[in-house]
Amino acid sequence: MAELFQWSDEFSVGVDEIDDQHVELVDLLNQLHAAVREHRGSAAVRGTLDELVDYTRTHFAAEEHMMRDSGYPDYAEHRVHHEALIDQVRALQQKLDSGEASITFELLHFLRVWLMRHIGESDKRFGAWYLEHGSQPEWVPEMRHAMTAHRRWWQFWR
Template structure:
């Protein structure tokens, strides 16, 4: 299932919203590579590129949380670490099984669910907090 950007995913803080849109595009590239039956050699670089982008994005969010003393910072960071654990699991599956249906399912379900839930619930709170600080 591809990710489609909808207005309910807007967190209200321009930089974070722009990064989320890009993150969705990169996730969709990864999912498409899996669906197209690309081999591990083609999927791993796309996954690595996604992870690099997520790392930069999370670092930005975490800097904002630190700078402005976001009260839910620890929980937010814990969720970021949870995603990295899930990505490590996908990487392990990819190495062990290749570009299998299981890997595609893992990407399209677990990562998708995490991303949507995190943006809609957790990042929206951060966006509102940052927007209020900027006002």
């Protein structure tokens, strides 16, 4: 069956570090989709969701660091977008815990559309700006190395 989110180069923001993390995010979202579709049970689904949320937070933190360290003028506005999604997802996790909600295809669709739009608009704007004005913060190669070595690299921030 087709993946929920088929990655293609049209989603590239032109910055390898960010693209690599987006590919990982999309992969986790597709894993969540597969877990729901295959009725893997609430514990497995919840575990995959938690992994997706964990990675998303780390990715947002990485992106925000890059924005701050390079003096991106639209940093504050971009951060508001990130925080709004994290708030929504946190509320959802609470509803899942209390049994008020379950992960539906509607939710998966929402996450897919959010990600496509965010990458396609906000992240691409930053990517274009960064390529033109940004100087690479010195920790970026280290982050990239941690990602390549461990794949799940969010421990890097802890």
